[in-house]
Amino acid sequence: MNLKELILKIRNRFSPHEELRDEAVLGFLRVLEKVREEEAPCSEIFARLDEYVENELHGQDTARLMPLVKEHLDMCSDCCEEYEALLEVLEKTDEK
Ligand SMILES: [Zn+2]
Known part of the structure; x- marks a missing residue:
């Protein structure tokens, strides 16, 4: 899975009007960090x-x-x- 797909997938889990909870945002950031750090998932x-x-x-x-x-x-x-x-x-x- 590439980064673009990953972002879309995570975004799709939330409806546009739903407020992002801190927990969800932190989880998202952690995933991004992991992807950036590693050459292969x-x-x-x-x-x-x-x-x-x-x-x-x-x-x-x-x-x-x-x-x-x-x-x-x-x-x-x-x-x-x-x-x-x-x-x-x-x-x-x-x-x-
Ligand atoms: Zn690993």
Whole structure:
């Protein structure tokens, strides 16, 4: 989802006469900040996390194969947690 779509989507959630509550505005700002900070949105990284972990477990050079994912994991704690959890699960699966 690009930024323009995101803004339209959020705007459409409020009728024109409805006053924006502080909470809603703050939430909106937080989303914008997140989009600006990250090169790739978390949803995109999540979608490729399986592939990334598989590659890593097979000894592939993931930093070279999927640099965007690697970069994102380095700066996004949410995705990094997800990645570590996935890695742990797959490592255990491989042991069997
Ligand atoms: Zn993320």
